[in-house]
Amino acid sequence: MRKITILFCFVSIIISAQNKQILYDFAKLPQTLLLNPGAEVSNKFHVGVPLLSQVSFNAGFTGFSAYDVFADNGVHINDKIKAVVNNFNTAEFAMVNEQLDVINAGFMLPNKSYLSFGYYQEFDFLSKIPKDLVDLFYNGNGVNNEKYSINKLSARAELLGVFHIGLSKKIREDLQVGARAKIYSGAFNASSKNNSGTLYTTEGTNNLYVHHLQNVHILGQTSGVILDDYDVVDPAYIQKKLLLGGNLGLGIDVGFTYHPKEQWEITGSMLDLGFINNTQNTESYSIDGDYSVEGLQLYFDPDNPEDYWTNLQDEFEENVVTDTIYSNYISLRPLKMYGAVTYSFGRDYDDCRFLLDANSYNNKVGFQLFSTLGAVHSYMAATVFFEKKLTKKLNTKITYTVDPFSYANIGVGLSTQLGWFNAYIVADNLLNLSNIYNSKSASMQLGLNIIVNHKN
Numbered sequence: 001m002r003k004i005t006i007l008f009c010f011v012s013i014i015i016s017a018q019n020k021q022i023l024y025d026f027a028k029l030p031q032t033l034l035l036n037p038g039a040e041v042s043n044k045f046h047v048g049v050p051l052l053s054q055v056s057f058n059a060g061f062t063g064f065s066a067y068d069v070f071a072d073n074g075v076h077i078n079d080k081i082k083a084v085v086n087n088f089n090t091a092e093f094a095m096v097n098e099q100l101d102v103i104n105a106g107f108m109l110p111n112k113s114y115l116s117f118g119y120y121q122e123f124d125f126l127s128k129i130p131k132d133l134v135d136l137f138y139n140g141n142g143v144n145n146e147k148y149s150i151n152k153l154s155a156r157a158e159l160l161g162v163f164h165i166g167l168s169k170k171i172r173e174d175l176q177v178g179a180r181a182k183i184y185s186g187a188f189n190a191s192s193k194n195n196s197g198t199l200y201t202t203e204g205t206n207n208l209y210v211h212h213l214q215n216v217h218i219l220g221q222t223s224g225v226i227l228d229d230y231d232v233v234d235p236a237y238i239q240k241k242l243l244l245g246g247n248l249g250l251g252i253d254v255g256f257t258y259h260p261k262e263q264w265e266i267t268g269s270m271l272d273l274g275f276i277n278n279t280q281n282t283e284s285y286s287i288d289g290d291y292s293v294e295g296l297q298l299y300f301d302p303d304n305p306e307d308y309w310t311n312l313q314d315e316f317e318e319n320v321v322t323d324t325i326y327s328n329y330i331s332l333r334p335l336k337m338y339g340a341v342t343y344s345f346g347r348d349y350d351d352c353r354f355l356l357d358a359n360s361y362n363n364k365v366g367f368q369l370f371s372t373l374g375a376v377h378s379y380m381a382a383t384v385f386f387e388k389k390l391t392k393k394l395n396t397k398i399t400y401t402v403d404p405f406s407y408a409n410i411g412v413g414l415s416t417q418l419g420w421f422n423a424y425i426v427a428d429n430l431l432n433l434s435n436i437y438n439s440k441s442a443s444m445q446l447g448l449n450i451i452v453n454h455k456n
Contacts, residue, residue: 018058018097018124019370019403021383022426023445024338025267027395027415029424030106030449033116035338036269037166038178038255041106041114042453046422048104048118049448056099060405060441063092063129067438085138088131091152093377093404096125101447108454113169116180120162121242124334127155128377136199141211147200150218154376156191158331160184160276161242166253176257184249186276187241188224189331193375195219210294216320218287221329223247223278231281249276251333263361265342272333279328289320334374342366362389370403379404393417401428405441422449 024035030046031054032039048054064084069077099122106116130152141148166180197216204210224246227233240246251274258266293316344361368383381403389395394416401409411428425446432439 018336018372019381020056020445021368021370021381021401022397022399022411022413022428024368025340026387026397026413029415030104030116030451031447033166033168036255036267037180037253038168038176038257038269039267040176040257041168044452044454045107046105046449046451048101051100051102052448053104054099054101054445054447056445058097058443059095061092061094062404062440063088065438065440067435070437085134088134091128091130093126093128098123113167115167117165122162123159125157126374126376128152141199141201144201144203147198149198151196153195154193156376158186158189160186174259178255180253182251182274184251184274184276185242185244186224186247186249186278187238189247189276189278190222190225191331192218192220204294207294210292213291213320216287216289219284221284223282224280226283227281247276247278247280250274263344265344268339269337271336273335274333276331276333277328278331282326282328284325284329286323286325287320291316291319332375334372337371338368340366340368363387399428417451420450420452422451
């Protein structure tokens, strides 16, 4: 057997928090259907440029920024590291999400419903880091009766391909609903959750210290990470796993758009309500037990010193039991939810004050909420935004977001339509552009589409 971290192999051959607050309900782009399958789409049909209809990257760490440690501000680096450790909350989390649309297309049906379909690849990583482990790493375990808990330690990582098809349908003049079915094909999955246990030190009788492991329970599950010797991890192997050759699962997205009044709009969606059945190359580990050791009494037979270390290892393994599990397991997809309330205003008139488009407004303001729920960590984000149609061919959106990474995250999105050709780009944390090392998170999405609208 050989252990291969497919993540690093994958990142080497492609690009490389998942809140897409700027792209959500922006300029009626086709990609908004992936965030709300009940979004309103007015075009006749669309085709995303393969591999370029949506390139998305989102990463962040709530604990501290690189600038907090490496700033050239006259403070000694040891003092900066100490400040970072002291300011570490009970638990911080790190996340990376990358998504690449390979195929994205859709068209209006004769009954005015919009059918969209496609395939995208996604990598998702989230890790929750307890302060106790940071303190243990920084201070060591030489302080008597100082207990370090691993109760909040958890992590997950997965690489998958997603085939999807969705329908957005207007069921009343003021209500549009939609749903999207998904088939997941996972290349690998790794997770560790519901861990518990305590490490602490007390004063010894026959030695200075007694080190204790108490009520330790650690569970790690993997699929597609620990491979057979004959498995060759190359682009062809990963492509096969992502195209229905990996661990399979099912999921669904649902969403709606509701107009209580002409200029008011309420939208909401729930994404990735689904699971993956991990059946390929599954290998999991369970560690349970208690153990105490009062230093190392180095009294052994000099003619056969290996007996001492063998006995010590046997004693540890007898008290802290490690089991290897090869059974299949179910992993749930992290559930994501969006909600928004918006108000539209401002219309176009000609020189004689005749209304040019009775169904269109130039400006929109609103409030959005985002939440993700998962076994590793759950969090929320709130956004206020202003969207403006600058010209018939250019739309922009400005957002202000409060999330676990920042209380002042400003983002901007631009979308332009030149004939059938559409291009868009969105990015946030613009206040940190002058010093990107001071940012705790970064997010960007861009894409190219062919969009054909209905003739007026």
